[in-house]
Amino acid sequence: MLPKKHIGIFDSGIGGLTVLKEIRELLPQYDYIYLGDNARAPYGTRSFEVVHEYTLQAVKRLFELDCDLIVIACNTASAKALRQIQQTYLKDWESEKRVLGVIRPTTELAGELSSTKEIGILGTSGTVSSNSYQVEINKFHPAVKVHQQACPLWVPLIENQEYDTEGGRYFIKRYVDELMATGNIDTIILACTHYPIIEDLIKEYLPKEVQLISQGKIVAERLQNYLERHQWLENKLTKKGSIHYLTTENPSLFDEKSSLFLGQEVQSELMHW
Ligand code: DGL
Numbered sequence: 001m002l003p004k005k006h007i008g009i010f011d012s013g014i015g016g017l018t019v020l021k022e023i024r025e026l027l028p029q030y031d032y033i034y035l036g037d038n039a040r041a042p043y044g045t046r047s048f049e050v051v052h053e054y055t056l057q058a059v060k061r062l063f064e065l066d067c068d069l070i071v072i073a074c075n076t077a078s079a080k081a082l083r084q085i086q087q088t089y090l091k092d093w094e095s096e097k098r099v100l101g102v103i104r105p106t107t108e109l110a111g112e113l114s115s116t117k118e119i120g121i122l123g124t125s126g127t128v129s130s131n132s133y134q135v136e137i138n139k140f141h142p143a144v145k146v147h148q149q150a151c152p153l154w155v156p157l158i159e160n161q162e163y164d165t166e167g168g169r170y171f172i173k174r175y176v177d178e179l180m181a182t183g184n185i186d187t188i189i190l191a192c193t194h195y196p197i198i199e200d201l202i203k204e205y206l207p208k209e210v211q212l213i214s215q216g217k218i219v220a221e222r223l224q225n226y227l228e229r230h231q232w233l234e235n236k237l238t239k240k241g242s243i244h245y246l247t248t249e250n251p252s253l254f255d256e257k258s259s260l261f262l263g264q265e266v267q268s269e270l271m272h273w
Pocket residue numbers: 011012013015016041042043044045073074075076077124127155191192193194
């Protein structure tokens with residue numbers, strides 16, 4: 001039997017499940033491997049060099065596991081490592097494989113969504129300091145003003161399921177208020193794949209007319225379009241509709257958090273580097 005050719009989905013932890021969920025809803029026919037580097041999450045406060053090293057390690061491993069197409073479902077890793085991986089590692093060694101991120105698909109659309117032409121970005125410290133959203137949005141929509149707010153405590157609150165507590169809500173409101181005070185924002189991008197998990201809480205602290213954009217659907221639609229345009233790659237992918245979860249932390253921890261979050265049973269395996 002020929003080996004399966006999977007689509008690899010990578011995140012620092014459980015956040016990428018928000019993207020995986022939408023991708024599998026739109027493209028259920030493919031075989032997927034989800035890799036969460038839970039042992040080393042969060043990535044958001046780590047340096048450029050460290051995020052690059054961890055992400056490259058994950059990409060190489062997913063290639064070894066027969067993923068010829070990888071989606072880095074993590075804004076921090078997309079912001080800090082994707083370009084370099086595409087321009088160096090992939091170019092020199094892996095011309096038959098592809099690695100995609102989550103920032104480009106979101107920024108292409110962003111400018112069309114705002115009437116005030118002022119967009120807010122909520123992301124990790126790493127994503128915000130990389131300035132990737134500002135640069136990418138302005139490439140497509142030069143007239144749009146981009147306001148950014150780092151939310152360093154949100155990922156730990158989500159990973160530890162402490163968000164719907166008095167302390168958790170305090171920090172959700174605080175970052176939302178700080179962002180909204182910077183301008184006439186009518187559209188906010190959740191620029192971290194963990195944040196859709198607290199989307200309803202974020203909305204509680206936003207004026208009704210502000211629209212909140214999650215990336216999952218956008219990334220899924222862009223992936224579908226990418227596969228239509230790259231038939232040589234699409235033809236290689238096997239279509240048995242399977243999913244395997246790998247984690248670098250204790251699998252029972254991953255399974256508990258992920259099952260709660262996805263609303264379905266998840267059984268992961270431990271992956272050693
Ligand atoms: N979910 C990831 C992101 O989109 C990373 C969060 C983290 O590890 O800090 O940025």
